[in-house]
Amino acid sequence: MTATYTPPAELRVDCVTLTAGARRLVSDVSLTARPGETIGLVGPNGSGKSSLLRAVYRVLRPDTGRVRVDGDDAWALPARQLARTVAAVVQDSAADFDLAVREVVAMGRTPHKRLLAGDTPEDADLIDGALLAVDAVHLADRPFDRLSGGERQRVLIARALAQQPTLLVLDEPTNHLDIRHQLSVLGALRRLPATVLLALHDLNLAAYYCDRLYVLDDGEITASGPPSAVLTPQLLAEVYGVAAEVTTHPRTGAPQVTFLPEEPRR
Numbered sequence: 001m002t003a004t005y006t007p008p009a010e011l012r013v014d015c016v017t018l019t020a021g022a023r024r025l026v027s028d029v030s031l032t033a034r035p036g037e038t039i040g041l042v043g044p045n046g047s048g049k050s051s052l053l054r055a056v057y058r059v060l061r062p063d064t065g066r067v068r069v070d071g072d073d074a075w076a077l078p079a080r081q082l083a084r085t086v087a088a089v090v091q092d093s094a095a096d097f098d099l100a101v102r103e104v105v106a107m108g109r110t111p112h113k114r115l116l117a118g119d120t121p122e123d124a125d126l127i128d129g130a131l132l133a134v135d136a137v138h139l140a141d142r143p144f145d146r147l148s149g150g151e152r153q154r155v156l157i158a159r160a161l162a163q164q165p166t167l168l169v170l171d172e173p174t175n176h177l178d179i180r181h182q183l184s185v186l187g188a189l190r191r192l193p194a195t196v197l198l199a200l201h202d203l204n205l206a207a208y209y210c211d212r213l214y215v216l217d218d219g220e221i222t223a224s225g226p227p228s229a230v231l232t233p234q235l236l237a238e239v240y241g242v243a244a245e246v247t248t249h250p251r252t253g254a255p256q257v258t259f260l261p262e263e264p265r266r
């Protein structure tokens with residue numbers, strides 16, 4: 001689906017601290033994503049995942065520290081250059097577009113085009129490919145604002161794919177998706193010629209699809225590394241306060257987390 005190939009980006013978040021008013025959201029966080037890696041950000045509610053992603057896609061300016069994409073300070077790049085490099089799929093985006101699905105996906109091409117230029121055959125191919133990747137071809141002519149939550153989410157992911165980013169940032173992309181679409185969307189993200197940084201709550205999906213994980217707890221990174229090194233019963237007890245068993249799944253080879261609720265099963 002790529003006509004002009006641009007290699008995946010390298011992301012370096014160096015010692016970033018984020019605040020809102022007097023409140024510290026993220027403290028001295030460093031994170032790297034090597035070109036082509038899929039990096040998962042996990043952690044409890046309110047631990048700072050969305051805030052950190054906002055600093056990467058340039059919505060929340062770091063108080064201290066730097067976000068670098070391919071060595072450039074993301075906060076100093078011209079907006080158009082940034083939009084050609086970084087695409088974001090955010091949680092519950094206020095996207096009441098009065099547009100057909102295909103037009104929403106076509107918006108992803110904007111950073112690559114001159115003002116008011118129409119869609120080229122290459123744009124049309126990229127839009128078709130993006131719709132196909134998220135199983136939304138059949139939705140192409142439907143009004144975006146009448147879609148279900150999961151359908152909207154898939155279309156917003158398609159828009160980001162059509163943008164051909166070299167760094168794709170996603171906040172809970174599997175939110176609202178049924179299990180088949182969770183697996184197919186995460187599979188499609190993995191196959192992209194892009195670096196992917198995503199926040200995920202489902203630790204088993206994170207374990208299967210991510211090359212490395214960073215664990216945020218109360219605004220600080222408390223662990224990082226391959227899923228098998230990070231997702232230990234000790235860490236899950238410390239960070240989430242839950243008991244869990246972690247095994248290696250005999251067929252997938254991925255760590256498999258089984259939670260052990262305190263309540264006996266009825």
Ligand SMILES: Nc1ncnc2c1ncn2[C@@H]1O[C@H](COP(=O)(O)OP(=O)(O)OP(=O)(O)O)[C@@H](O)[C@H]1O
Nearest residue numbers: 020021023025043044045046047048049050051052
């Ligand atoms: N603009 C803001 N003003 C004040 N507090 C904020 C602001 N934005 C976020 N917070 C607080 O910062 C903390 C981190 O929020 P954030 O949304 O980054 O967490 P998260 O890890 O993405 O959580 P979740 O898993 O629930 O989506 C939370 O306690 C949140 O209430």
